[in-house]
Amino acid sequence: MTTDAGTPGRLQHGAKAPARARKAAPSDRSLLRGAKRVVVKVGSPSLTSLAGGISAEALLSLVDVLAARRLAGTQVILVSSGAIAAGLAPLGLGRRPRDLATQQAAASVGQGLLVARYTQAFGAHGITVSQILLTAEDLMRRQQYANAYRALNRLLHLGVVPVVNENDTVATHEIRFGDNDRLAALVAHLVKADAMVLLSDVDAIYDRPPQAGGVRIPLVTGPADLAEADIGSAGKAGVGAGGMVTKVEAANIAAGSGIPALVTSTANAAAALAGEDVGTWFSVNGSRRTPRLLWLAHLPPIQGRLVPDDGAVKAVRERHRSLLPAGITSVRGDFEPGDPVELADPQGHVVARGLVNFSSYELPRMLGRSTRELASSLGRQYEREVVHVDDLVVL
Structure with a gap:
């Protein structure tokens, strides 16, 4: 800037904000x-x-x-x-x-x-x-x-x-x-x-x-x-x-x-x-x-796409839930943890954007599996959301 x-x-602590309309x-x-x-x-x-x-x-x-x-x-x-x-x-x-x-x-x-x-x-x-x-x-x-x-x-x-x-x-x-x-x-x-x-x-x-x-x-x-x-x-x-x-x-x-x-x-x-x-x-x-979600909705260059099944789409869009590996059917693109990705329904309509917690290399072996199962077979670091609700914005 x-x-x-x-x-x-x-601004001094306690200063009054300008009068609003x-x-x-x-x-x-x-x-x-x-x-x-x-x-x-x-x-x-x-x-x-x-x-x-x-x-x-x-x-x-x-x-x-x-x-x-x-x-x-x-x-x-x-x-x-x-x-x-x-x-x-x-x-x-x-x-x-x-x-x-x-x-x-x-x-x-x-x-x-x-x-x-x-x-x-x-x-x-x-x-x-x-x-x-x-x-x-x-x-x-x-x-x-x-x-x-x-x-x-x-x-x-x-x-x-x-x-x-x-x-x-x-x-x-x-x-x-x-x-x-x-x-x-x-x-x-x-x-x-x-x-x-x-x-x-x-x-x-x-x-x-x-x-x-x-x-x-x-x-x-x-x-x-x-x-x-x-x-x-x-x-x-x-x-x-x-x-x-x-x-x-x-x-x-x-x-x-x-x-x-x-x-x-x-x-x-x-x-x-x-x-x-x-x-x-x-x-x-x-x-x-919040500034973070506004940025996520409109500014970041999208690095990949996750395709959730219909149930996961409904959970994200209507119930404002995190995206779990069990609900993902496919992964596209090349991305690293923390990169912005889009979530598209099975028909190809983009429904949300979020910051992914795993790389495109890690995700394919996680698809369709519960976090408990992943933690048991791959380690405790895999017992978490693919995209947390706090890092996700519905479009």
Whole structure:
């Protein structure tokens, strides 16, 4: 993690937490009007001009909205794409590069330019900004996660607007978030936000393309509400990296972990934060998870697959039990103890993820056998779960 705020001191013992937003019905977007802490994400297409580079007009317009909200008392965390886009023109590049090394170079040049623009724009309102650069590893390791939380929380209490981005300069394919939409959802969970707003160049989610007569979907209470919707695929062209698919995924991550989310256009930013009926609102459909389980559900590279029988699947999914060797029918992949693996039912549907206690070399001779039998024949170290319930998250 990188921050211009230095290493923050610990909050004093007994210090009061910030006042939380008033209680509201899960589908009530008016919660945004009273939210005390909001994560707002803006994508590259919303900030760039037709000629390339950052659009001063677009950036200033967004900052005016966020600054007004900050001055009204709301703590605002801005997750902003645009570093790579800002670095294209100075490097003489006509479009977003495909190779990682050139993306890293463009991000290195563009990140400073982007933050300088935000510093100047928010400064005109008397608001200080900071730069926070994260990699997925910062949310994989407990100490780094705690450090990121302390830094962000302290900045917010000091009245600063943190500008967060993925650390594209050092991130690799193995540790990338993949898009800033998902990063925003994880940051919202990290800072215990009251709500998340995802801004793009599309005003809402539609059941099919608007130009084909699509109808806006105003409310999503669960995945079933989008089962028939045509939301396309992740964007691959231009200056952005995501698309509506990544926004839906991010909104579902947030809503599934206790944080409502709104997907709308940057032009609707003011109306969205005022709780008006714009965009698509994802109401809460789950409770806040521990950082460990949130990481396990969305971040780790999966090293293998375990296939439990129907009884074991039911025990894991419905009764929240550990996975025992007796209930496993097959093992796939190459993994070591402690690696993340997925659990798939006999039909191939992934139902959970977990940290495995045995290697892919050890497991085949354990399948279908009880822990007592294994302890008797192989040793006491085998009298334990393959995946303990505390290291398992149902998807």
